[in-house]
Structure formats: structure tokens, C-alpha cells
Amino acid sequence: MPESYVNLLADLKEDEVLKLTKKRIDSGEDPMKILEDSRKGMEIVGKRFADGEYFLPELVFSGELLKQVTAMVKPHMSGKATQVKKAGKVVIGTVAGDIHDIGLNIVDFMLDVNGFDVTNLGVDVPADKFVKAMKDTKAPVLGLSGFLTPAFDAMKETVEALEKAGIRKNVKIMIGGGQMDDEVRKYAKADAFGKDAMAAVSLAKKWIGVN
Amino acid sequence: MTMRGFDNQVIPVLDKPENWAEMTWRERREERFKRWLNPPEVKFVSPAAKRLFKERVTRFTRAIKMEEPDRVPVMLPTGNYPAYWAGADFHTLMYDYVTMRRIWIKYLEEFGDMDTFNGPALVPSGRIAEALDSRLQKLPGLGLPQDATMNQFVEGEYMAADEYDRLIADPSDYHIRVMSPRTTGLFESFAKLPPLRMLQGAFWVAALADPDLRQTFQILMDLADEHRRHQQANMEINAYIRSRGFPSLFGGGPMAGAPFDHFADTLRGTRGIAMDMFRQPRKLHEAMEFWADLMISSTIKNFPMTAGPVCMMPLHKGDDTFMSDKQFEEFYWPTLRKIFMAMIEEGLVPMPFAEGKYNNRLKQIADTPKSGVVWYFDQTDMAAAKKILGNTSCIVGNVPTSVVKTATPRQVREYCRKLIADCAPGGGYILAGGASIDKGKIENLRAMMDAAKEYGVYKK
Numbered sequence: 001m002p003e004s005y006v007n008l009l010a011d012l013k014e015d016e017v018l019k020l021t022k023k024r025i026d027s028g029e030d031p032m033k034i035l036e037d038s039r040k041g042m043e044i045v046g047k048r049f050a051d052g053e054y055f056l057p058e059l060v061f062s063g064e065l066l067k068q069v070t071a072m073v074k075p076h077m078s079g080k081a082t083q084v085k086k087a088g089k090v091v092i093g094t095v096a097g098d099i100h101d102i103g104l105n106i107v108d109f110m111l112d113v114n115g116f117d118v119t120n121l122g123v124d125v126p127a128d129k130f131v132k133a134m135k136d137t138k139a140p141v142l143g144l145s146g147f148l149t150p151a152f153d154a155m156k157e158t159v160e161a162l163e164k165a166g167i168r169k170n171v172k173i174m175i176g177g178g179q180m181d182d183e184v185r186k187y188a189k190a191d192a193f194g195k196d197a198m199a200a201v202s203l204a205k206k207w208i209g210v211n
Numbered sequence: 212m213t214m215r216g217f218d219n220q221v222i223p224v225l226d227k228p229e230n231w232a233e234m235t236w237r238e239r240r241e242e243r244f245k246r247w248l249n250p251p252e253v254k255f256v257s258p259a260a261k262r263l264f265k266e267r268v269t270r271f272t273r274a275i276k277m278e279e280p281d282r283v284p285v286m287l288p289t290g291n292y293p294a295y296w297a298g299a300d301f302h303t304l305m306y307d308y309v310t311m312r313r314i315w316i317k318y319l320e321e322f323g324d325m326d327t328f329n330g331p332a333l334v335p336s337g338r339i340a341e342a343l344d345s346r347l348q349k350l351p352g353l354g355l356p357q358d359a360t361m362n363q364f365v366e367g368e369y370m371a372a373d374e375y376d377r378l379i380a381d382p383s384d385y386h387i388r389v390m391s392p393r394t395t396g397l398f399e400s401f402a403k404l405p406p407l408r409m410l411q412g413a414f415w416v417a418a419l420a421d422p423d424l425r426q427t428f429q430i431l432m433d434l435a436d437e438h439r440r441h442q443q444a445n446m447e448i449n450a451y452i453r454s455r456g457f458p459s460l461f462g463g464g465p466m467a468g469a470p471f472d473h474f475a476d477t478l479r480g481t482r483g484i485a486m487d488m489f490r491q492p493r494k495l496h497e498a499m500e501f502w503a504d505l506m507i508s509s510t511i512k513n514f515p516m517t518a519g520p521v522c523m524m525p526l527h528k529g530d531d532t533f534m535s536d537k538q539f540e541e542f543y544w545p546t547l548r549k550i551f552m553a554m555i556e557e558g559l560v561p562m563p564f565a566e567g568k569y570n571n572r573l574k575q576i577a578d579t580p581k582s583g584v585v586w587y588f589d590q591t592d593m594a595a596a597k598k599i600l601g602n603t604s605c606i607v608g609n610v611p612t613s614v615v616k617t618a619t620p621r622q623v624r625e626y627c628r629k630l631i632a633d634c635a636p637g638g639g640y641i642l643a644g645g646a647s648i649d650k651g652k653i654e655n656l657r658a659m660m661d662a663a664k665e666y667g668v669y670k671k
Contacts, residue, residue, distance in 0.1 A: 012489065055535045060485035097359050099349065102366075102481055149612045149648055150360045178567075179646060183613035196532065 005034075009041030009069075010048070012061055021069050031073045038069050039113075046113035050198045056102070059109055086117040088208035089139035093121030093130060094177075095154035100147035103177045103197075107143055110197040116204055127154075127161035134162065134171055141204050142171050144190065147178030155180075155188035172207040174200060224515040225251070236583075239558025243520035244272045250518055253453040260456035267326045268458045275521075275560055275605050277582045277639035283631055283667030284326045286460060286607065287656050288615055288644025291331055291360070293318035295650045301360055302351040305337030308444035315448045319455065322653070324660060328457040330448035333362065336441040339434050344396025347477055360649035369393045370478040372486060375498045382505060383407055394477070400427045463517030464559055465510045467524055470499040470546040475528045484528070488542060495542070503546040507553040514557050521560045521585070530567030536575065544575055555583040562587055562607070566646075573599040582639075589645045594633040597640070606634060607641040610659065615644055616651040620658040627662030635667055642667065 005024070008016045024034050045062040048054040054062075090111055094104050101123045111118045119137050121129060134142060142162075144155050155175055162168040173190040176199070185193040194200045204210075225246055231239065248268045255261040266281070273280035294304055297314040304311045315330055340350055346367070351359040369390060370378070378385040384407045391398035400423035405414060419425050449459065474495065475484040487495045528534065529543040547563075554561045562585040569576070569591040576586070577600055588596060588608035596606050614626050627642060634640040642663050 014489070053535075055538065056481070056533050057485040057488045057538065060482050061489050064482075064486060097356055099355075099363050099365065148361060148363070149616060149646065152613070152616060153650075179612045181611060181613050183611070183617050187613070187617045 005037045006040045006044065009038060009062070009065060010044035012045075012058060012065065014061075014065060017065055018068060018072070021072050025072060025076055031076045034073050035070070038066055042066060042113050046110055049110065050201075056106065059106060063109065087115035087210045088141070088204070089117045089119070089137050090141045090143060090204050091119045091121065091130070091133045091137055091139045092143035092145065093125035093133075094123040094145040094147075095151050095158055096124055096126045097154050098146050098148055098151045099123045100145070100178065103147065104145040106197045107145065107176065107200045110201050111143075111204060114201045114205070115210070116201075116208075127158040130158050131161050131165045131167070134167055135165070140170065140172060141207050142173045143194075143200055143204075144173060144175045144188075145177045146175070146180060149179050151177070151180070152184050152187055155184065155190065159189050172203075174203045176200060224517055227516050234558075236556050236558055236580075240520060240555075240560065241558075243516065243558045243560075244268075246516050247272070247458070247519040250453065252518070253450070255456065256454050260454065263456035264453070264458055267456070270326060271458070271460065271641070274639060274641050275582065275585055277605055277637075279638035279669040282669060283635050283663045284641050285660055285663045286327055286641055286643040287325060287659055288610070288612065288647045289328070289656065290647025290649065291334065292648055292651070292653075292656070294331070295360070296653060300351065300358060301334060301362075301649075302337070302357050304331055304334045305340065305350065305352070308441060312444050312448050316451055319452060319457070323657070325457060327460045328452050329459050329461070330445050330452065332445075332461075335362075336437055338437050339441070342397055342430055342434055345394060346396070347394050364476070366476065366480040368480045368483040370474075370483070372479075372483065372491070375491075375494045379498060379501050381407070382502075390478070397427055397430060400424045459519060460521050460562075461519065461523045463519050464522030464562075465514055465554075467506055467510065467522060467550055467554075467561075469524070469526050469529060469543060469563075470502045470506070470550070471529065471543045472527045473502055474498060481528075488538070492542075499542075499546045503549045506550060511550070511553045511557060511559070514559060520558060521562050522554055524561055524563045526563050526565050527567075529572065530565065530569060531571045532567060536571055539572060540575060548579065551579055551584050555580060560585055565589060565591060570595060576600070577603045579603060585641075587641075587643065593630055597634045601637070601639070605639040605641065607643045609643065609645040611645045612648050615655050615659075616648050618655065620652070620654040623655045623658040624662045624665075627659055628666045631662065631666045635669075638669070 005020055008020065021034060025031070042062060045054060045058065049059055092104060092107055092111070094100055104120070104123065108118050108120045119133060119139065121133055130142065144158060146155060159168070159173060162171060174192045174194050175185055175188060175190045176194040180193060182193045192203050194203055228242060248265055253264070255264065267284070270280040270282070270284040274284050291301055291304070293314050294300055296318060299310060299314055311331060311334070319328060335350070337352070340353055346365060348362055348364055349355045350362050351357055355363060374385070374389070377389070387407060388401055388404050392402040400421070403421055403424055404410070404418055410418065419428060453459070475481065479487060529539055529547070534543065551561045564587040566589050569588060573596055581603055582605065585605045585607060586596070586600060588606065590609065590611070593606065593608055600606055610623065610626050610630065614623060630642060642659065
């Protein structure tokens with residue numbers, strides 16, 4: 001059953017997934033096992049997205065499925081620690097003055113299903129908030145998102161703020177989104193430009209040293 | 212008769228020829244091009260200005276028809292750049308129309324040759340925006356930092372998943388009594404209006420007896436003078452620009468978009484539309500077909516003879532990264548194509564602006580009559596676009612904003628040279644930026660013009 005459950009979730013069969021989730025809970029199965037299967041299903045979704053088989057609508061819908069499954073399972077959890085192995089910490093956010101979050105959330109999703117511990121600061125994040133988050137989390141990787149041309153300067157200012165705070169050398173910075181490209185990377189003095197969410201994952205893996 | 216154009220200019224509407232009904236779409240378009248070329252409302256300051264105006268319009272119309280003009284026409288990615296060039300900003304323009312007018316005129320006089328130029332079309336009046344209190348859009352100083360350089364849209368699930376039927380049954384009623392109160396602070400009181408079909412005779416008075424509704428209408432009436440001042444300033448700017456011989460590319464076509472975007476952007480949002488694609492695809496199709504037909508019957512069909520036939524259509528969620536080819540074919544393209552075809556039939560020129568990348572879409576969108584649609588690309592590979600769409604559409608684009616903003620003038624010229632080499636042969640190409648810049652070097656904008664003159668001349 002677990003395998004078909006994983007596949008049903010990966011295939012986004014909403015009715016079947018929910019029915020089967022209920023059945024598994026009713027039969028007294030360990031809720032952690034159901035969540036673990038959901039995670040595997042989401043991993044396949046992430047892989048299909050990376051392979052160009054799935055697109056944004058599938059990602060969003062799979063997130064909705066996971067939310068429903070989690071809500072069903074949660075009341076049956078006996079407070080056991082939900083320890084999940086994480087590949088490393090990454091902080092992400094959309095830079096100051098820009099309120100776009102679609103690309104940011106895709107990167108969040110893809111980093112998450114690939115095992116990273118993601119701190120998503122949201123949109124319109126001032127430079128000092130990025131600095132504080134990097135200090136608090138000690139994350140080695142920072143992802144800056146931006147959709148519009150004004151984000152060029154906000155990215156540059158964020159990188160400069162990290163320099164000023166004396167932590168630039170401890171952090172690898174990737175940028176992405178809308179009008180960003182390698183020219184902007186040079187302008188903002190970031191370490192890499194990623195053209196999509198998969199690039200964010202492989203950059204984070206490369207920098208943190210995960211295979 | 213007059214009507215409002217894209218650039219906020221009031222444009223006289225001319226009569227159509229008597230045999231309009233018998234004309235082919237190409238003949239109708241030719242009539243509209245003639246109207247663009249000979250604008251009765253423009254008072255040219257000199258014969259030279261008039262001659263330049265005609266040269267420039269002809270450059271565009273020939274490119275649109277996929278013929279070879281004298282040289283590649285250019286649409287500079289100027290946007291609100293003049294404001295920053297002059298040391299002002301977006302926020303200032305929202306409130307100080309006198310400064311706005313002064314800056315635009317100064318910029319026009321200092322820049323020199325351009326193929327097209329417009330007033331600050333997308334800067335709204337600050338006082339009106341404040342009073343409207345829109346939740347859909349944030350502006351510098353109104354939801355965004357005061358020094359923000361552009362407006363930004365806020366997505367949300369403003370329409371509920373089960374409201375499609377209500378919208379289809381009575382779209383005006385739905386938009387005014389349901390959507391407006393949700394999206395716009397000033398219109399919260401509209402939730403108290405009776406169904407719109409009831410608003411006849413004394414019902415109007417009864418509705419306004421409600422203090423909240425009365426206040427909303429009072430505020431709207433008080434804003435009318437502010438609107439007139441804003442419009443007047445814009446009209447003066449545009450009249451000045453035209454009179455010096457600079458045409459507008461978008462002076463009067465109807466504004467329209469893709470029906471999918473209509474539902475995905477402001478009504479349901481990205482999350483909501485994704486749910487609908489899986490949970491109620493047929494309902495979504497029904498709604499998009501309904502919307503397309505409504506747009507066609509109420510806006511596009513019998514569209515009057517206005518200053519110009521080009522219809523700028525920003526497209527958002529059909530790009531390579533948003534959806535698959537299959538989803539594009541199923542959800543995005545059919546109703547968009549329907550709108551294109553209706554515009555073409557009227558002699559109008561749909562000019563979709565394909566935000567993001569359309570590399571995977573090029574084959575799919577080639578399914579329109581030759582020269583009917585002009586495709587403006589943001590980040591699409593232009594050489595591939597020329598190869599695939601070269602026999603179907605005039606293509607427009609796409610010096611990246613990053614290059615225009617951060618590179619040297621020499622690099623900009625070189626980028627344009629390559630684009631022209633890839634896209635110009637045989638005609639059907641307009642050089643443009645991928646998107647507009649706000650700040651940056653004026654030399655880089657001049658470099659684009661220079662490149663077109665140096666590399667984009669067609670040999671006779």
C-alpha cells in the first residue's frame with residue numbers, strides 16, 4: 001500500500017489520496033509513516049518538476065494535497081519528535097521594494113523537498129533583516145529573489161549590507177527571478193545567478209557539499 | 212465623438228468608410244493605418260515634424276505588415292525613466308502634474324531622435340489612488356516605500372472557487388457588487404447596492420439614501436476635478452509629443468489580455484487557478500469562453516476608428532515556466548487566439564507582450580494569419596522566434612533590462628547589432644527592450660537608437 005500511496009500523491013489523485021489517508025489512519029497505522037510516504041510523494045513531484053514534466057500548477061496543487069494530508073494526520077500524532085534529516089540551512093527572501101513571491105515559493109518548495117532547512121523571509125525584505133537572519137541561522141547559503149528591475153539595486157544593497165556586517169565571506173549568495181541574469185549578478189556582486197528553482201537546488205548542494 | 216486612448220489622450224473618432232462591412236481585414240487595417248498616419252487632432256509645429264511623424268509611423272506599419280521599412284524601427288524601453296533622469300521620481304509624478312509635464316517635455320527636447328514616445332501612461336493620480344484604496348495594486352508611498360520606482364500588483368484569491376456561475380450569470384453585477392468591495396476600499400459600500408438590474412428610477416435615490424453609499428459617491432464626485440487635472444496634464448504632454456512628430460504606438464487600441472490571465476491574475480490568484488485547473492477545469496473553460504465572447508462583443512467588435520490600431524496586450528501566466536505545453540494548449544491559447552482573431556477581423560493589430568520566456572510556445576502561437584499578430588517578447592530567444600515565427604508575425608524585442616541598465620553603451624550597441632542581424636532580414640522586426648528601465652544611463656538608450664541606424668538600414 002505505501003508505494004501506491006506515494007504514487008497516488010505524486011500523480012496528484014486528490015480523492016484517492018484523501019480516501020486512502022483516512023483508511024490508513026482508521027486502521028491505526030503510525031501517522032509518522034503516512035507523513036513519511038507523503039514526503040516521498042512530494043519528492044517525486046519535485047523530481048517531475050525538475051524534469052519539466054510538472055509545472056507551477058502541479059506544484060501548487062501538490063502543496064495543497066500535502067496540507068490536507070497533514071491536517072488529517074496531525075490529531076493522531078502522539079507528540080513524537082518529527083526529526084527529519086536536513087541537508088543544510090538556506091535563507092531565502094524577495095529583496096526590499098519587491099513584493100513578488102511566486103518564484104520565491106517555488107524555490108522554497110524545491111529546496112525543501114531536496115532536504116534543505118529553509119528559512120523563507122517572505123517579500124519586501126530589508127537588507128538588515130537578511131543580515132540578522134544570516135547571523136541567527138548561521139546558514140551558509142542565501143537566496144535573493146526579485147522580479148522587477150528596481151530589485152537590481154536592492155540586491156546590490158543587500159550584498160553590501162552583509163559585507164558591512166562582516167559576514168559576506170561566510171555566505172554564498174545566489175540570485176534569481178524575473179529580470180535577473182548574470183549581468184545583474186555581477187552588478188550586485190552575488191556569487192551565482194540561477195535561472196530556475198532547480199539551479200537553486202544544485203547551487204545549494206554544491207556550496208553545502210551535498211550530493 | 213471622442214474616446215480615451217491607452218496614453219490617456221482624448222482622441223477624435225472618425226467615421227469608417229461606407230463599404231467597411233465588405234472589406235477584408237487587411238483593407239480595414241489599411242484604413243486604420245491611414246488614420247494613424249494622418250491624425251486630424253495633431254497640430255504639427257512644422258512641416259519637418261509632420262514629415263518625421265509620417266516616416267516613423269510608416270516604419271512601424273511596414274514592419275507590422277512584415278515588409279522592409281527604410282530601417283528597423285525602435286521602441287526604446289523608456290517607461291518612467293525621464294522622471295529619474297530629471298532627479299524626480301514616480302511618487303512625485305503621482306502628485307505634481309506640473310513637474311511631470313515639465314520633465315517629459317524637457318526629456319523629449321534633450322533626447323533627440325526616437326521612433327515613438329509617450330507621456331507617463333502608467334502613473335496614476337496619487338490623490339485618486341489614495342481615495343480608491345485598491346488592494347490589487349501598491350504604489351510608491353501607498354503600500355510601497357516612497358522611493359519605489361514602479362507600481363506592483365498584489366495577487367489574491369479575491370473570487371471564491373464556487374463563484375464562477377455567479378460571474379457568468381451577470382458579470383457586471385458580480386464585478387461591481389462582489390469584486391469591487393473586496394478589492395477596493397472606497398467601494399466597500401457597493402456590497403449594499405441592490406442587484407444592478409434593479410437600479411432603475413427611484414431605486415437609485417433609495418440606494419443613495421444609505422450613508423455609506425452616499426459617501427462613496429460623494430468622494431467619487433469630489434475626485435472628478437482631480438481626474439480632470441491629471442487628464443489635462445497627460446493630454447498636454449501627449450499633444451506636445453505628437454506635434455513634434457513623435458507617434459504613439461498604443462494610441463487608441465482597446466486594452467485586452469488573455470482570458471486565462473483575467474481569472475488567474477486578479478480574480479483567483481496563482482493558487483486558486485491551479486486548484487481550478489485540477490478540480491474544475493470545465494468550469495474554468497466555460498468561464499474563459501464566456502469572458503472571451505464578452506470582450507469580443509462588448510469591446511472589440513465594431514471598435515471605432517481611433518488614433519492607432521495597435522492593441523498592447525500584456526500576457527502573464529502562459530510563459531514557459533508557469534505551465535506545460537499541454538496546459539498552454541488546453542487552457543491558455545484557445546481563448547487568447549479567439550481574441551486575436553476578433554481583433555484582426557476588425558483591422559486591429561494585437562500586440563501581445565509575452566512576459567517571461569516563450570521558447571516552448573513559438574510553434575503553438577504560429578497558428579494565426581500572416582502579419583495578423585505582432586509578438587513582443589521579453590526574454591524569449593529572438594533567433595529562434597525569427598526562425599519559427601518569421602513567416603507569421605512581426606516580432607519585437609528584446610534587449611534585457613540588465614544590459615540597458617548596467618552595461619556600457621558599446622555593449623548595448625553590440626547586443627542590438629546581434630539582435631538586428633538575427634531578426635531584421637526580410638523585415639518584420641522592431642528593436643525594443645525586454646522591459647522598461649527606471650534608472651540608468653541615457654547613453655544606453657541612445658545607443659539603441661544609434662544601433663538601429665547603423666546596423667538596421669534596409670538596402671533598396
